[in-house]
Amino acid sequence: MKLRFILSLFIVCSVSAQQDLLTQKALLQTNSIVKNVAFQNIGPTVMSGRVVDLAVNPEDPTEFYVGYASGGVWHTTNNGTTFVPILDSSQTQNVGDIAVHWQSKTIWVGTGENNASRSSYSGVGMLKSTDNGKTWQHVGLSNSQHIGRILINPNNVNEVTVGVTGALYSSSEDRGVYKTKDGGDTWTKTLYIDDVSGIIDMQHVSGDYNTMFATSWTKDRKAWNFDGSGNNSAIYKSTDAGESWVRVSTKNSGFPTGDGVGRIGLAIYDNNIIYAIHDSQFRRPSSGNKTNTRGLQKNDFKTMTTSEFLSLEDKKLNSFLKTNGFQEKYRAENVKQMVRSGNVKPIDLAHYLEDANSMLFDTPVIGAEVYKSIDGGKTWSKTHADYLDDLYYSYGYYFGHVYVSPADQNDIYVYGVPILKSKDGGKTFTSISAENVHADHHALWINPKNPDHLINGNDGGVNITYDDGINWIKNNSPSVGQFYAINVDNQKPYRVYGGLQDNGVWVGANNALEDKSWHQSGEYPWRSIMGGDGMQIEIDNRNPDIVYTGYQFGNYFRLNRDTGEQTYIQPKHELGEKPYRFNWQTPIHLSRHNQDILYLGGNKLMRSLDQGNTWEAISKDLTQGGKKGNVAYGTIATISESPFEFGLMYVGSDDGLIHVTKNQGATWENISGNLPDDLWVTRVVASKHKKERVYATLNGYRFDDFATYVYMSDDYGQTWKSISANIPTSPVNVIAEDEVKDNILYLGTDNGAYVSFNNGGQWEAFSKNLPAVAVHDIKMHKESNDLLLGTHGRGIYKTNVAALQKFDSQMTQNSKMTIFDLDAIRYYSRWGNSWSKWMQPFEPSTTIQVFSDVSGNKEVEVLTESGKEVQRFSVMLNKGFNFIVYDLTINEKGRKSLMKENTAIDINKAKNGKYYLIKGQYKIKIEGVEKNFEVE
Numbered sequence: 001m002k003l004r005f006i007l008s009l010f011i012v013c014s015v016s017a018q019q020d021l022l023t024q025k026a027l028l029q030t031n032s033i034v035k036n037v038a039f040q041n042i043g044p045t046v047m048s049g050r051v052v053d054l055a056v057n058p059e060d061p062t063e064f065y066v067g068y069a070s071g072g073v074w075h076t077t078n079n080g081t082t083f084v085p086i087l088d089s090s091q092t093q094n095v096g097d098i099a100v101h102w103q104s105k106t107i108w109v110g111t112g113e114n115n116a117s118r119s120s121y122s123g124v125g126m127l128k129s130t131d132n133g134k135t136w137q138h139v140g141l142s143n144s145q146h147i148g149r150i151l152i153n154p155n156n157v158n159e160v161t162v163g164v165t166g167a168l169y170s171s172s173e174d175r176g177v178y179k180t181k182d183g184g185d186t187w188t189k190t191l192y193i194d195d196v197s198g199i200i201d202m203q204h205v206s207g208d209y210n211t212m213f214a215t216s217w218t219k220d221r222k223a224w225n226f227d228g229s230g231n232n233s234a235i236y237k238s239t240d241a242g243e244s245w246v247r248v249s250t251k252n253s254g255f256p257t258g259d260g261v262g263r264i265g266l267a268i269y270d271n272n273i274i275y276a277i278h279d280s281q282f283r284r285p286s287s288g289n290k291t292n293t294r295g296l297q298k299n300d301f302k303t304m305t306t307s308e309f310l311s312l313e314d315k316k317l318n319s320f321l322k323t324n325g326f327q328e329k330y331r332a333e334n335v336k337q338m339v340r341s342g343n344v345k346p347i348d349l350a351h352y353l354e355d356a357n358s359m360l361f362d363t364p365v366i367g368a369e370v371y372k373s374i375d376g377g378k379t380w381s382k383t384h385a386d387y388l389d390d391l392y393y394s395y396g397y398y399f400g401h402v403y404v405s406p407a408d409q410n411d412i413y414v415y416g417v418p419i420l421k422s423k424d425g426g427k428t429f430t431s432i433s434a435e436n437v438h439a440d441h442h443a444l445w446i447n448p449k450n451p452d453h454l455i456n457g458n459d460g461g462v463n464i465t466y467d468d469g470i471n472w473i474k475n476n477s478p479s480v481g482q483f484y485a486i487n488v489d490n491q492k493p494y495r496v497y498g499g500l501q502d503n504g505v506w507v508g509a510n511n512a513l514e515d516k517s518w519h520q521s522g523e524y525p526w527r528s529i530m531g532g533d534g535m536q537i538e539i540d541n542r543n544p545d546i547v548y549t550g551y552q553f554g555n556y557f558r559l560n561r562d563t564g565e566q567t568y569i570q571p572k573h574e575l576g577e578k579p580y581r582f583n584w585q586t587p588i589h590l591s592r593h594n595q596d597i598l599y600l601g602g603n604k605l606m607r608s609l610d611q612g613n614t615w616e617a618i619s620k621d622l623t624q625g626g627k628k629g630n631v632a633y634g635t636i637a638t639i640s641e642s643p644f645e646f647g648l649m650y651v652g653s654d655d656g657l658i659h660v661t662k663n664q665g666a667t668w669e670n671i672s673g674n675l676p677d678d679l680w681v682t683r684v685v686a687s688k689h690k691k692e693r694v695y696a697t698l699n700g701y702r703f704d705d706f707a708t709y710v711y712m713s714d715d716y717g718q719t720w721k722s723i724s725a726n727i728p729t730s731p732v733n734v735i736a737e738d739e740v741k742d743n744i745l746y747l748g749t750d751n752g753a754y755v756s757f758n759n760g761g762q763w764e765a766f767s768k769n770l771p772a773v774a775v776h777d778i779k780m781h782k783e784s785n786d787l788l789l790g791t792h793g794r795g796i797y798k799t800n801v802a803a804l805q806k807f808d809s810q811m812t813q814n815s816k817m818t819i820f821d822l823d824a825i826r827y828y829s830r831w832g833n834s835w836s837k838w839m840q841p842f843e844p845s846t847t848i849q850v851f852s853d854v855s856g857n858k859e860v861e862v863l864t865e866s867g868k869e870v871q872r873f874s875v876m877l878n879k880g881f882n883f884i885v886y887d888l889t890i891n892e893k894g895r896k897s898l899m900k901e902n903t904a905i906d907i908n909k910a911k912n913g914k915y916y917l918i919k920g921q922y923k924i925k926i927e928g929v930e931k932n933f934e935v936e
Contacts, residue, residue: 048461086133139184723760832910
């Protein structure tokens, strides 16, 4: 019997709470006094970021759209040579799926990444554009959070079927399949499974929109555990364009059912032939034969008696200890003595190697398997006899895609860590990964007119092949890096370091040109210095070649970039103790008081006095003790040291605790008593301007709590006051003080960056050249006054805040224009000229920084020192900071005035037909306010 879940639920696109928040942020940006503070994206681009979907023009495959998990949507019309971002005017860059109605050029975007990763961010519902992204219309499903798939009726752009995955960390009744027939004005929910089972994939038969299949996925993600399977993970079929659905993966269908059914992806060849890839969480059956392995194994010690342990050969035991990375002090003779004395049991050797991350990898599940139906989904059979090992590893929830060539039902591709293809309907597979193709694959387009032509989207961007995967082209011009952390050094020019999701750690000069010139030299201006998921970075200020960095779960190294030496420095617990718990983003801190002292947070705070060679715990467990699960939790997430006093330190945990020590860890005090409970402490920051001051930001994202939590204390955390003020609701990731002004704060949330000029009493929104992207880290380079934002999806942004540091509250109350000091301008004879008539002339400019108390058109006058006008032009100023670009030209009248004042000179036109300023003293005048500057 068909399950018809119409439920009479029409979700009208009204002013919901989510839309109120979007309106609130848009209004804040419009009225912000810093809306003209322009940011520059400094890349890097070569490593790219996570792709979630592709939409390719079937008539012209050199045109396509790419959806990045947290980097927006990008458009190319030249086969990926260059891309243009088209989602920047929206209030999110988090993408779950994209779909294009090519006849009308209508673009639909389902926001909120469809994967269930720890870095998969929620969206704002459905967006639609009819002008290639110049404007976006919010068209409902505001509470969807994560969207799995969009299907547009090729014959009716207003009929759209959407699969909603739903909330990532909590139950939600907004999951299911939704339909609109009026372009998104109203929606009907047509399939609802339960509040923990969303729709992860949905496909329709080519040429038959009425016949479609959808897959539901039951999952339960918590900060400490992930369960990616359940009885309601299943395949559904509709024959009326998604109006009604019937479950086809039944007990008698041949497709797995039960609690072990995980994520399912679909590929449809025609009405009869359908492929499904399944992340099976059922345990592998025992073979009944004991595997013969050489040497001792971890599990051997779980059942070993003391006498059996003491009778082991020292050589055999030492081999196990060395192979498994036990500290040097743990060798056979010493460990046996510890067991004899009763301080250690044999099982402790197994426990020594087991933390949440290792247990996740130890899980013996079936993993990826491919099924095929040849009767329209009625029955299913597995295509292969063997396990598809080394495709998913333990991260099946991250993948779940299978594709079939439109030209041949037996040509299929399955996506995981590598790409596998089969030419025999899934019986056998071969890898088509290559040296220039990143691992972790999420999207594929197969050219129906040339099936050897593939476009692939992965964690490292876009690759294109024209020979079915033998050779690949890399198309990574968009800046879509997902940074967790950034830092800067004291070199000239200063270097910027950053750790990225699945793309390691990179370093480059802050002013490195982000263009294609490196293709000529073969040397990209940024360098990779670490693999894995890149994490925090500290640089020795005595020697910038000494860098501390690493990858997920506390795997840190000391690098000597001059010699290439790499030393592993993760602290190790003592044999007999429980392993330390290390956060995915384990924090480190290099002491500003002594650059040989390094701190690292597990569940205890660890300190090294010798650059990480040896460690000691200087605290008890500073968390709530962790929770049972397969993800490390109950860990220190942030460390801060007071620049005023050695020994005054703060740490915050992922389970809501903040502690302070005033005596280098001898005693610790919990200072989070009057703060909200259990939230992730994303930052605790000891003030650099006032010894007693400390800031804290909390984040409830992992409970699907999107409230804004920002606090300040002026008494070492004894009491706290909220300074979230007028920030639009969004989880907060980072807070930073200005290096110069003690009243200026910078803040990064999951959808933007803000500044306060009164210690959090009120916040102003940055927006110019800065999309609504998650800001994970903020650093300031003191000598240059550059502010840098590490975003999780759009690389690194930079702006100079010297003008902001001169802000005075009186500027908003007086009636005069404020013109900030202008730097001297160095004169060059090449202004307006070029070395070849075929080259564009060099056209100089300078920026006049002003603060206006009102908006309106203003006249800008450029005067000689004696007050003679040499140039005049009009500008539109907004209330707040303004940055007027002056091209250093003078008019004919100004030329005559200058030559009259100095009869010994002649001012000739440059090759571009313009006159330019000559060396001398000048004034800028606006609204009667003047400021001197010099051309030297």
